[in-house]
Amino acid sequence: MSDFKPTYLPSRRPAEVVDCRELTDGVVRLTLRDEFIAANARPAQFVNLYTTNEQRLSPRPFGVCQAEGDTFTLMFAVVGKGTEEFRHLRPGQTVDVLGPLGHGFDLTRSANYVLVGGGLGVPPLIRTAQELKGREDAGCTVLFGYRNVHFADDDASRWCDDVRSIDESEGNVVALLDRWAAENGITADRDGVLRPVAEGERPFVILTCGPLGMMKAVSAWARERGLETQASLESRMGCGFGTCVVCTVHTTRGILKTCHDGPVFNTAELEGWEAAR
Amino acid sequence: MSDFKPTYLPSRRPAEVVDCRELTDGVVRLTLRDEFIAANARPAQFVNLYTTNEQRLSPRPFGVCQAEGDTFTLMFAVVGKGTEEFRHLRPGQTVDVLGPLGHGFDLTRSANYVLVGGGLGVPPLIRTAQELKGREDAGCTVLFGYRNVHFADDDASRWCDDVRSIDESEGNVVALLDRWAAENGITADRDGVLRPVAEGERPFVILTCGPLGMMKAVSAWARERGLETQASLESRMGCGFGTCVVCTVHTTRGILKTCHDGPVFNTAELEGWEAAR
Amino acid sequence: MSGTTMTQTAQAATQAAQGQAQGGQQLPCYFDANRTFTWHHKTQVAGVEWKNPVGTASGTFNFDAVRPFYDVSQLGAVSTKGVSPVPWEGNPVPRTAETPAGSVNSVGLQNPGVDDYLVNDLPRLKAAGATVITNVAGHSDDDYAEVVSKLADHESDMLEINVSCPNVSADGLSTGTDPVALKRLVKRLRPLTDKPMIVKLTPNVTDIRPIAEACIEGGADALSMINTFVGMRFDIRTGKPILANITGGVSGPCVHPMALAFVYKTRQAFPEIPIIGIGGISTGEDALEFLYAGANAVEVGSAALADPVAPLRIACELDALLDQRPELAQALEEGRTWQS
Amino acid sequence: MSGTTMTQTAQAATQAAQGQAQGGQQLPCYFDANRTFTWHHKTQVAGVEWKNPVGTASGTFNFDAVRPFYDVSQLGAVSTKGVSPVPWEGNPVPRTAETPAGSVNSVGLQNPGVDDYLVNDLPRLKAAGATVITNVAGHSDDDYAEVVSKLADHESDMLEINVSCPNVSADGLSTGTDPVALKRLVKRLRPLTDKPMIVKLTPNVTDIRPIAEACIEGGADALSMINTFVGMRFDIRTGKPILANITGGVSGPCVHPMALAFVYKTRQAFPEIPIIGIGGISTGEDALEFLYAGANAVEVGSAALADPVAPLRIACELDALLDQRPELAQALEEGRTWQS
Numbered sequence A, B: 001m002s003d004f005k006p007t008y009l010p011s012r013r014p015a016e017v018v019d020c021r022e023l024t025d026g027v028v029r030l031t032l033r034d035e036f037i038a039a040n041a042r043p044a045q046f047v048n049l050y051t052t053n054e055q056r057l058s059p060r061p062f063g064v065c066q067a068e069g070d071t072f073t074l075m076f077a078v079v080g081k082g083t084e085e086f087r088h089l090r091p092g093q094t095v096d097v098l099g100p101l102g103h104g105f106d107l108t109r110s111a112n113y114v115l116v117g118g119g120l121g122v123p124p125l126i127r128t129a130q131e132l133k134g135r136e137d138a139g140c141t142v143l144f145g146y147r148n149v150h151f152a153d154d155d156a157s158r159w160c161d162d163v164r165s166i167d168e169s170e171g172n173v174v175a176l177l178d179r180w181a182a183e184n185g186i187t188a189d190r191d192g193v194l195r196p197v198a199e200g201e202r203p204f205v206i207l208t209c210g211p212l213g214m215m216k217a218v219s220a221w222a223r224e225r226g227l228e229t230q231a232s233l234e235s236r237m238g239c240g241f242g243t244c245v246v247c248t249v250h251t252t253r254g255i256l257k258t259c260h261d262g263p264v265f266n267t268a269e270l271e272g273w274e275a276a277r
Numbered sequence C, D: 001m002s003g004t005t006m007t008q009t010a011q012a013a014t015q016a017a018q019g020q021a022q023g024g025q026q027l028p029c030y031f032d033a034n035r036t037f038t039w040h041h042k043t044q045v046a047g048v049e050w051k052n053p054v055g056t057a058s059g060t061f062n063f064d065a066v067r068p069f070y071d072v073s074q075l076g077a078v079s080t081k082g083v084s085p086v087p088w089e090g091n092p093v094p095r096t097a098e099t100p101a102g103s104v105n106s107v108g109l110q111n112p113g114v115d116d117y118l119v120n121d122l123p124r125l126k127a128a129g130a131t132v133i134t135n136v137a138g139h140s141d142d143d144y145a146e147v148v149s150k151l152a153d154h155e156s157d158m159l160e161i162n163v164s165c166p167n168v169s170a171d172g173l174s175t176g177t178d179p180v181a182l183k184r185l186v187k188r189l190r191p192l193t194d195k196p197m198i199v200k201l202t203p204n205v206t207d208i209r210p211i212a213e214a215c216i217e218g219g220a221d222a223l224s225m226i227n228t229f230v231g232m233r234f235d236i237r238t239g240k241p242i243l244a245n246i247t248g249g250v251s252g253p254c255v256h257p258m259a260l261a262f263v264y265k266t267r268q269a270f271p272e273i274p275i276i277g278i279g280g281i282s283t284g285e286d287a288l289e290f291l292y293a294g295a296n297a298v299e300v301g302s303a304a305l306a307d308p309v310a311p312l313r314i315a316c317e318l319d320a321l322l323d324q325r326p327e328l329a330q331a332l333e334e335g336r337t338w339q340s
Ligand SMILES: Cc1cc2nc3c(=O)[nH]c(=O)nc-3n(C[C@H](O)[C@H](O)[C@H](O)COP(=O)(O)OP(=O)(O)OC[C@H]3O[C@@H](n4cnc5c(N)ncnc54)[C@H](O)[C@@H]3O)c2cc1C
Pocket: A046, A058, A059, A060, A061, A062, A063, A064, A075, A076, A077, A078, A079, A080, A081, A082, A083, A084, A120, A121, A123, A124, A233, A234, A235, A236, A237, A263, D098
């Protein structure tokens, strides 16, 4: 890692492709070399990728999944033209990146973090598990819901001993949460009050990322049990770094930008969020 | 070569890059594989190349320089964004091509063809020399004018025994023509009448391609000596195959399209051409 | 709506068009016109049936130029180069300059005139089996009237009155920007022919709705939009405009989002009038967006300059997309649209 | 005009920006803002000196967002997000969709209002050494008057009256399309401030000249153009518009040729009025074309969304291009243009 301390952050720049492979049909893990991102990307921060097709100038934001040495990985689903292009990246090629961007999960508390992910919401949670691995004062449980193939369990298991997952044939991620809650003696009584945390025990904090419906269900589930939830949101972005104001979200703190003030928000501050849509 | 006789010509398609090398600073020889172009490109016909930059959709026309087997070569100067891109093509990559396009030199006469080229006008003339090589009823002399490096002499010499060239430090191509004329007893008398072609001797025909000023000078020189000149013209093109009518040229036959009716025109039919501009 | 031939063929075409991936670079499209086409989804424009919703746009189709590349009768329709009463020379060269994801041209409606058209172009196009839209150009109301009268007894399937070309009049403006003049013109042309009359509109206006209204009130059977935007480029070596005519008309993918808004706004204001969407179409998906905006059909322009077979490829891609959208396909077939 | 530092640096920057070639693929640009800048070529806009001719366009510059990336005082000027009398919420999301070589946005002028601006934004921008153009937004003449009055005693260097945003009013039209309303507005604002007042024009008009004339007669010190074109996109999976607001404003490289024509036509009609060229600039060469069209300066918009340092990179590239064009550089420095 270099000692160079520039006044200004590096802006958009090419990053070398180290590896690019399909984990399952249409889900790709991309490893890129960029010292700055590898050294600085906090859990749930994201990077913009840019296509080489000069007709497509908008950023494609992706949560950083893992960071090691001077490389980092992303994990993405092929859903449109940009991801279709990135799927075909090969080692030695470059792709333009900008980042790390946004504000990630707040992991400052000494807590047992429960990482609840669905579909392609799992990458930022894997980075979170990685970050928590070194922490003596924090615990980590991973609960992932997949459509079918459990594509991210291996990567998550590198950083967390307690990875559980489920797919559509078996149920959804809330079922996993229920099971986990039962094991940990967490119950929602009639008043939605959590069994009090025992003296000296760490509180539980839910971190979630995935489809909107899933995150809302998780947040509602947690609220009923008196647990804090931090959710990493998605939004169509015009810049990704706080300039264009196209990615707004209504919060108790006012209208904020998903890219710059988020993507992570405490769900308590998301106005009428669990009900809306 | 395949026996397939389709009803319709192949349209725009990718061609494999076989070789791409810089002959001198900013002049590139590009070898592409395309059976159809290799088999069909007549002298002074051209092909369109298309960039991969999706902001640049206009065709880049280039005269076919040589055709061998299922490959053909182009020779181009790096002058702008498209040629800058093509300069970096590497074997195994592809580039989109369309062609062969246009009407080339009329070589039906039994004649001694004098190929007068300047700068990047030489490629179609090299293809012409190649075509004439097999002809018992035709002669071929190549006269090339360069800015400095004689980059195309080697390629021309593959097809023609009589290649002469000149660069700016030595004079211009009209000086070469003068020398050639003297050797061949061609003189312009006061009335601009050529020494009559002797019985049984083949007439001389000038074929020229290069900068406009050069072609006009060559055409004027030839007219003074009673020689026919065919010139291969350039024009900014919108399609290259006769649809968009942006490449017009005024002729005695009316307003014609450089791409479809040319690029080769007998200079006698180009209205006020030698004088204009 | 029969046979699986086309479904398969069109899918193959679409796949080929989307390109097979190769080391991060998309293989450019290669569409083979040497095959049999079966169309599943026709449309209607002002009562005229198109065998598919994809036509060519005026000035970007030339029979002699493209007949070596594909069977023009397979298109929904072909719109010809603008035809004027007498031959027009057009503008000096250079007439084209490249722009980001587009180009700007100043052809200036060069054409050999209506008499030549009726002898040399139209009969051959009809003999080739094409559904022909004759595009009509003029410098004055008299010009238009003369051409429309001469066309009335000949075999075009539709007329398309170009009131929008920014090249011809002194400062790039045209009848198409003035509702009063436009209504007068359309009213005058209406009785001169029984053929369905499309009026083709310019985007260089503040509000398209009064313009569209003028056409409808004047008796237009359909609208097509958009023609080109006024634009220009400079040569940074000389500091001079690239086009000899200084300004020209911008077209290509760059105008697609604007063209969609023109069609959508017109459709919202006028639920019934048939609309042909034009502007920046280079894939079946681009065409589909126009159908969702409320168009009955589309015309492909600049894309046909970058690849002569593009209109046919796009027709194939759209046919496959419509296979998956029976509701939209049904509406078009019945002369309705997605928005009506 | 001293020192060779910048010439070399700017050339290096330009080369980096043009990309080093690598196996047929251009290496994307990488501009390093961690260095010292020396500018050779300043310009003047309505008597205000810009240290170079490149500013940022309104809505595509946010101090907090870009200060980590570069020193904003190095730009010719920065135009702020439109400021309204009270906070505006803007439109619902999604507010952006991709278009060919551009994008369409429907932010709807969200901003925290002029009082917040005067406390939180302006002082910090000035403290950072920026030349500040405060962009003014309004739904009514009163709105504009209120903002301009409040700004009058504060430290912006120029005001830019946005009479053109297609997002705010019901159907995407605005004061900027009506010469009478526009002249009335500018006349009313003129006496409210001593600051140089730029009027920013919309391209969604039939003819820019009467619009420009209205501004000049109303007392505008300068014009900036263009704002965005009305456009939209559809989601082909749902058949619905992508933007929650249905239509939005199109910007990016796609509008460059149109923007050049707007500037050129205005300059031909009005040789004296200072003009800031805006639209589709993503390289120094794009900016240079505006100067050849007759602009005194330029503003960079969308390019700054695809790369925060783009305006500074473009300023470097343009500085190097002007080194080779002493005549043009001289004209700008003296407050003249290439066309005057
Ligand atoms: C903060 C953040 C983190 C994300 N992290 C991941 C991740 O780790 N893995 C992953 O698979 N996906 C992630 N996404 C979603 C991802 O950005 C989109 O799937 C991707 O941009 C689609 O690009 P495309 O070109 O294939 O789609 P297209 O539909 O062709 O894209 C067109 C435009 O729409 C935008 N767009 C389309 N879908 C989305 C979307 N869901 N969210 C935001 N913009 C969209 C694109 O960025 C582009 O500008 C994240 C999104 C955000 C906002």
